Amino acid sequence: MFESKAGILWIAGIGFFALAFVSNAVVPALMYDDLPEQTVEELVNANLRFQFEDLARRYPDSFNSAYGEPPGGTAEDDAWWNETTATALREGHKIYVGEGCWHCHSQFVRPVSNEEQRWGPVAESWEYQNELNRPVMFGTRRVGPDLSREGGRRSNDWHAVHFFRPKTLSQDSPMPEYPWFFEGSPDQPNRRGLAIITYVQWLGSWQESYPWYEQYEPSFAPAQKSEVDRQESQP
């Protein structure tokens, strides 16, 4: 097998190959520093809870028929809200995947091309270490804007109208309409509509700089932060 040119080439190829393996597999295995994967329940934070409760206030009928009412009692209510937010978040994620949103919207901010100025802080690993990134929602194409810092930037009713008919709010938007998230009009989101809005409002809600506006100034008064947030941001 040494008598041919091809033979020598592939023997050399295997040598390098083996070396590449040793360097790439064994070394990282030694330094593997496992970040705990967060469940959806752990992802619910005060920012998201605020938005979710806002949905209940704005669309009481739709909300009640979709998720029911809190049972009453301070502690019970709190647990109920957390639970329901998690449910909506999970459903919203499923819709985000199923509708193919992630084919036109990315979810990561690169450290180049002035993206920090447009979208906000550069993406970091720990942000993706959770159940809703199975598989990871990085995305590969931006027909529309990046969404990883979208939470809190716009109000719930803005999103409702935008999902119903994007053109009413951004004139040249090529985004499709999603009337099946509503019962006929933008002020009547159904369960799916509430869920997808919850999901979008969740994106970036774990950030220190929440909510991120374009041309964000760091002197902006910091929004309310929850315990969860503080823990997350210092992994």
Added chain:
Amino acid sequence: MSEPLRDPSESAANPAAHAHAHASAPPPRSPQQIRQRSVAWIVTIVFGVVILIPSMAGFVMKFLELIHLTQGDPDGGFAITPVVNYLFASLGFFFLLLWAAVNGMFADLELPKHTMLENEAALDELCGKGKS
């Protein structure tokens, strides 16, 4: 390393000569052929060195960089998943390669391309269609 390095185009241009070369033992070589052969070897070795030295140097440098990285970056561990997958897939290939080599799959590199044409001609004839 008993066989000379053959120019691939040589046998492609002349299948008959090719068939002959493998039907009998290699003919005695003239001094000129021996010189050509050693020139071919030297060229191969020079090319090998030219390719291998920079790639080895690059590899070692990157490897050192990696070692530095292991001390600082907690994300390095993410490398493991794709690589382990890769390892499994390639290990199979490695054995396939050994198997093939031991079975003499690469003893006569240019034979299969003639065999396949002959098979095809035979099949077409069998089918009663002389395709032009």
Added chain:
Amino acid sequence: MSEAIVSSEPPAPPAQTAILPLHELVDLKLVKLYFVTALTFLLISMLAGILMALQLIDHNPMRGIELFSPGRWRMLHTNAIAYGFLANGFLGALHWIVPRLTLNPVLDKRLSWVIYIAWQGVVLATAIGLLLGEAQGLEWGETPVWIDPIAQLGLLLLAVNFMPPIARMKGPIYVTLWYFMAMFVWTFLTYAMGNFVPEYFVTGTSAGAVGGLFIHDLVGLFVTPLGWGMMYYFVPIILKKPIWSHGLSLVGFWGLAFFYPLQGIHHFLYTPIPMFLQYGAIVSTIAVELVVTTVVVNFFGTIWGDGQAVKTNLPIRWFYTGMIFYFLTCLQCSFQVTLTFQKIIHFTDWVVGHAHMVMFGVFTVWIMGAMTYLFPRLLNRPWYSLKACEWHYWLSTVGIAVMAADLILLGLFQGWSWAALEPWDASVEISHPFWVIRVIAGLSMFGGLLAFIWNIYKTWTCVPEQPEAAAAGPSPTTA
């Protein structure tokens, strides 16, 4: 039709003593069925692509209908191409090539049919799942999670069916079979890795690395080996001369094996994935370009002196067009993979143009060439209209060339617009004329396909079967 072949060639190949009759060797009916199915899925996929393209220029005729949501049809577009068209087209070609190269039939003909039916089940279930919003969040692997195990089983059976005829061969193996053998193993592993690992085992950034690997390996380890394997078979037999250098072709094969699998992460440069992995992916991507060059040189060495064949022989023209596109794509790839280019072109239509150039400009074009060559042989009839064949060729190739150039250029403009921090709407506005051209180019490609389908239909129904072929070969039943 049962006599053993009396071979007339002087040096009898060592492996062969007697050849099975052709109808026992190749299941012609199945090949035909695979091709027809493939074309059906291509038709659906192209319609889906047109729907999405029309949405972008704001002329979607199906606005606001849930089952026609462009987001869902966008996934149908890619999945129908990968699993419906390419897989079926290649499987049809496999059923022709492998038995003829090895002179052995597949393991079991009934198994072939089981695989055919199971695979169509997988593709249809995928399509329905996608349209109902059940996608899995993995690019090129949106197949709903409950279908994945079935598809995995189908891929396993495929290997079980096709490996025995290759294994039964004695003597050195031809490069086509090297590619095919590798593909049976690679595809199985790639599919398992891509569909199960990021869903169940890892999460976050490392899952991104696996996802990138999957996207890339699906092209590189499933479609590419099949495509080149096909080329190494069809080009020599049509030109009636051996490939220029079989040794060089094996260099290409092993080069692919060693450099391709590491590249996946180049889909996610500048993500939080560790930088050294990104560098590794970049280097091996550039290395594979050198391998590609050896392959392309080999094919141009083969046709050297027979250049006229490109004009006169339609399948050869298809094949070499695809090779030129392949070289261009890989050249483009070795540039776009660098971090310098990535800054600008990532997330833009440049990538979309690149993907179309690979999937249509190379692999679809090759399958079309193979179909143009094989349909007359499968049906025992000459083409009804050679003019329609020409139309098919020119509409498709001009269409894809325009589309690729248009989208690649647009990608640069979009990237610059974003980097300059122009308002988002500005990037949509500049895209509009390019998107209109893309629709026109897409319609041209679609027109080519319609011409081809019409031609097949007419050939099947209007051209009388050739008598001597009917006497020799099996009767081609009209499905």
